[in-house]
Amino acid sequence: AGLLEYTPATDCGWVAYVQDEDIYYYFRGSAWVAETATATQQGTVELATAAEVQTGTDTSRAVTPAGLQTVSWVRVNKTANETVNNSTTYQDDDALLFAVAANTKYAWRATIFMTTTATADWKYQFTGPAAPTFVQYGHIGAEDGAGGEFGVVNAFSTSVIVSATATLWILELRGVLQNGANAGTVTLQWAQNTGDANDTIVRAGSYLEYILVA
Numbered sequence: 773a774g775l776l777e778y779t780p781a782t783d784c785g786w787v788a789y790v791q792d793e794d795i796y797y798y799f800r801g802s803a804w805v806a807e808t809a810t811a812t813q814q815g816t817v818e819l820a821t822a823a824e825v826q827t828g829t830d831t832s833r834a835v836t837p838a839g840l841q842t843v844s845w846v847r848v849n850k851t852a853n854e855t856v857n858n859s860t861t862y863q864d865d866d867a868l869l870f871a872v873a874a875n876t877k878y879a880w881r882a883t884i885f886m887t888t889t890a891t892a893d894w895k896y897q898f899t900g901p902a903a904p905t906f907v908q909y910g911h912i913g914a915e916d917g918a919g920g921e922f923g924v925v926n927a928f929s930t931s932v933i934v935s936a937t938a939t940l941w942i943l944e945l946r947g948v949l950q951n952g953a954n955a956g957t958v959t960l961q962w963a964q965n966t967g968d969a970n971d972t973i974v975r976a977g978s979y980l981e982y983i984l985v986a
Contacts, residue, residue, distance in 0.1 A: 809834075845881075845981040846870070854974045862897065862961040868980040869959040872901060872951055880909075880958065880982040882945040885975040886934075892968035894934040897925075898947060901956030904928070909947030916940035933965055945980075958982070 786799040787807075796807040796816065809817040820833035828843070850867040872878055888894045898909050910924030915938040923932040934943065949958065960980065964972050 808832075843983075845983045848980045848982075850974065850976055850978040852976050855971050856963055856973075857892075857971045858964075858967045858969050860895075860963050860965065860967050862895075862963050865960040865962060865974065868978065869957055870980065870982045871957050872949060872955060874901075874951060874953050874955045876951050877985040878949045878951070878958070878982055879985055880945075880947045880949075880980060882943075882960065882978070882980040884941070884943040884945060884978045886941040886943060886973065886978075887939055887975065888934075888936050888941065888964070888972040889939060889968050889970045890936050891966055892970065892972050893936050893965035894941070894962065894972060895931050895965040896934070896945075896960060896962040897929055897931050898958055898960055900928045900949060900958040901951060901954040903952045903954060904949055905952050906950040907948070909945065911943050911945045913941055913943035935965075 788797045788799075788804065789795075790797065797804040798807055799805075807816045817834045818832070820830055820835050822838075824830045824833060848868055848870060850865070852866070854866050856863065868882060870878075870880070886894060896911075898907075900907065906926075907928055908924065908926045909932075910922065911932060911934070912920060912922045913934060914920040915936060917938050921935065923934075925932055934941065945960075947958070962974065
């Protein structure tokens with residue numbers, strides 16, 4: 773039998789798979805076109821690994837949300853005021869927390885808009901997975917019409933005290949985690965340092981950002 777050659781109709785929808793190339797071809801217009809995606813053509817695209825995303829030079833692979841997280845800060849917004857009074861017991865912030873995977877490294881930063889009293893002051897801590905390889909967090913802050921202050925600790929669930937002489941505060945919190953074998957959640961906890969019937973408030977508009985370092 774002889775070899776039969778056949779040219780399909782224009783844009784007939786035919787698809788051919790070339791095993792050696794591991795690529796599908798579509799018959800478009802009057803020619804076979806690789807299915808591989810480009811900036812102007814739909815098609816198959818390979819997903820980039822975290823390392824390829826971080827290198828930032830690949831032009832043929834697609835970035836997933838998980839991959840993007842390795843090079844971008846992820847923001848968690850506080851959308852409502854949160855109030856504590858007459859309590860020195862730590863409570864989880866309603867919004868400012870993030871999940872962490874085992875055997876990974878993270879950095880985080882937060883901006884806190886806070887109102888308190890000279891009696892109540894303010895205290896905070898971060899909780900997280902058990903047995904991390906390393907953790908450190910702290911703050912710098914400024915209060916209305918007065919000076920500033922700072923503090924640093926190197927273990928989860930370790931209190932940092934903010935001593936207030938005025939009522940209005942802006943605090944910049946920073947932290948780093950080299951996590952061990954336990955996944956979990958890094959959570960901001962806070963309370964009054966001395967119980968006071970007047971309100972201590974962490975304001976809407978405060979936010980936390982985190983990034984997966986490795």
